[in-house]
Amino acid sequence: MIDHGHDLASVRDATDRLLTAAAKLDNAGVTQPSRLPGWSRGHVLAHLARNADALVNVLEGRPMYSSAEARDADIERDAPRPLDVQLTDLRESTARFLQAGAAPADWSRTVELRNGVTDSASRVPFRRWIEVELHHVDLGIGYELEDMPAQFTEREIDFLARRFSGHPDVAAARLTDGTRVWRTGRETTEPEITVTGPAAELLGWLAGRRDGSGLTVRGGSLPTLPPL
Numbered sequence: 742m743i744d745h746g747h748d749l750a751s752v753r754d755a756t757d758r759l760l761t762a763a764a765k766l767d768n769a770g771v772t773q774p775s776r777l778p779g780w781s782r783g784h785v786l787a788h789l790a791r792n793a794d795a796l797v798n799v800l801e802g803r804p805m806y807s808s809a810e811a812r813d814a815d816i817e818r819d820a821p822r823p824l825d826v827q828l829t830d831l832r833e834s835t836a837r838f839l840q841a842g843a844a845p846a847d848w849s850r851t852v853e854l855r856n857g858v859t860d861s862a863s864r865v866p867f868r869r870w871i872e873v874e875l876h877h878v879d880l881g882i883g884y885e886l887e888d889m890p891a892q893f894t895e896r897e898i899d900f901l902a903r904r905f906s907g908h909p910d911v912a913a914a915r916l917t918d919g920t921r922v923w924r925t926g927r928e929t930t931e932p933e934i935t936v937t938g939p940a941a942e943l944l945g946w947l948a949g950r951r952d953g954s955g956l957t958v959r960g961g962s963l964p965t966l967p968p969l
Contacts, residue, residue, distance in 0.1 A: 748866035749842045751893070755873040756835045759789075760828055762882050771824050776879045776950075780820075785876050786827040787819035792872050793834035796865055797841045799852050806855065842866055871897060875948060886941040886950065894940045898923055901947035905966060912964045916943055926964065934960040 763786065771783045780788075791812070795805045806812040819830070848863040860868070874893055877884045886894070898916070902925040905911050915932035916923040918940040924932065925947075936943070938956035945951030946963070953963045 743863040745848050745863045745866045748870055749839055752866055752870050753839060755870055759873055759877045762884060766824055768823050776881045782880050783820040784816055785879050786831055787816045789876055790830040790834040791815050793838040796869055797837055799854060799865060800841045886945050894944050898944050934958055
């Protein structure tokens with residue numbers, strides 16, 4: 742059962758952690774490369790602010806972005822801004838998202854995101870939580886996958902494993918951290934491979950943040966996953 746109220750509170754807490762950590766940067770630090778190819782830390786912060794507003798659009802029944810080009814242009818426009826402007830924008834855009842999430846609504850309704858993707862409105866807060874947690878890591882300022890809340894890590898592994906389920910180019914895989922088990926990849930009666938490792942390493946591989954070198958694979962080689 743998805744608890745959107747819990748996830749909205751988690752978005753607030755995760756954003757507060759990110760803002761506190763990012764406030765220790767200076768203007769020069771914002772211009773430095775992030776861990777995402779081609780993006781500075783300013784790009785990551787700008788994306789997070791504009792994504793919050795985009796998800797307000799989703800919750801209120803408007804297109805998430807007017808176009809892919811407009812999305813990219815907004816990030817490029819906002820990336821060079823000074824640190825204090827970046828942080829204020831992220832704080833205020835998050836407040837707008839949380840306000841939209843607090844409005845009375847039918848959380849069972851289906852909403853449309855980017856590229857024709859649809860989902861339950863109740864999952865939108867978790868999707869925002871994903872954005873904040875992963876991009877905090879992408880900033881490269883000391884927050885790592887191992888620092889994420891354990892509940893988030895487990896749910897995100899499940900979310901991504903389901904995303905790749907049934908994909909014909911991904912080997913049928915059993916994923917385990919030694920305690921919990923997930924399935925992903927193409928449909929088969931039995932898994933073709935078993936992938937074992939710490940939860941943070943499994944998440945890093947599924948989310949495209951790590952190369953899987955911290956995982957053990959039995960029955961074959963680690964699949965190359967499609968981009969998210």
